[in-house]
Amino acid sequence: MMKKILLLSLAFLSMQQLIAQEDTLVNSYEKKNEVKLNGVMLLIGAFEVAYEQNLNNDSSAGISVFIPFDREVFNDELNFYVSPYYRVYFSKKYAAGFFVEGFGMFSSMKIEEYYYAPNGAFSSYSEENYSDFALGLGVGGKWVTKRGIVFELVGGVGRNLFNTDATDISIVGKFGFNLGYRF
Incomplete structure (x- = not known):
């Protein structure tokens, strides 16, 4: 009789342990912080x-930093941008699925101009740095694995608000395939 009670108790405790492990896997979706590349x-x-922080089931806020390292692709124009954003999710999953995003973008640009004389000879060169701020909207989708790996597709378009005459850049874009981790 004592063996039956002991075995029954062990079985019950094992079931409790399995249920607790299942709960931690489900709750791993609801972690608050993400880093992405x-x-x-x-x-x-x-x-x-x-970096993104999940505020609740339906929204998150984050910030991204962009720094080019291949100057041939970016024509030495864009120095960097910093882009804060706010997202609203339209899914039953915790801060995942289809989303709409509003973003700001503070950017720094370097504009180089070469001047030539009428005979074609090089005359002078000027270089000026400009800063601008854009507002924009984006859409995307986010998927999160049980282990916290984040996959994200995002795209958005915005408009610079200040130095568009000097830089000839009035429309800005954000797009990408982000990989990250939720913790």
Whole structure:
């Protein structure tokens, strides 16, 4: 009789342990912080990293930093940008699925101009740095594995608000395939 009670108790405790492990796997989706790296930008010559905090089931806020390292691709024009964003998710999953994003983008650009005399000889050169701020909208999708790996497709378009005459850049874009980790 004592053996039956002991075995029954062990079986009950084992079931409790299994249920607790299942709960921790489900709750791993609901972690608050994410770090991500944009794989598309790495391929074309820039480093873009993002940090995002999940505010609740339906929204998150984050910031991304973009720094080009291949100057041939970016024509020495874009020095960097910093882009805060806010997302609203339209899914039953915790901070995942289809989303709409509003973003700001503070950017620094270097504009180089070469001047030539009428006979074609080099006359002078000027270089000026400009800063601008853009507002924009984006859409995307986010998928999260049970282990916290994040896959994300995102694209957006915005408009510079200040130095568009000096830089001839009025429309800005954000796009990428981000890989990251939720913790």
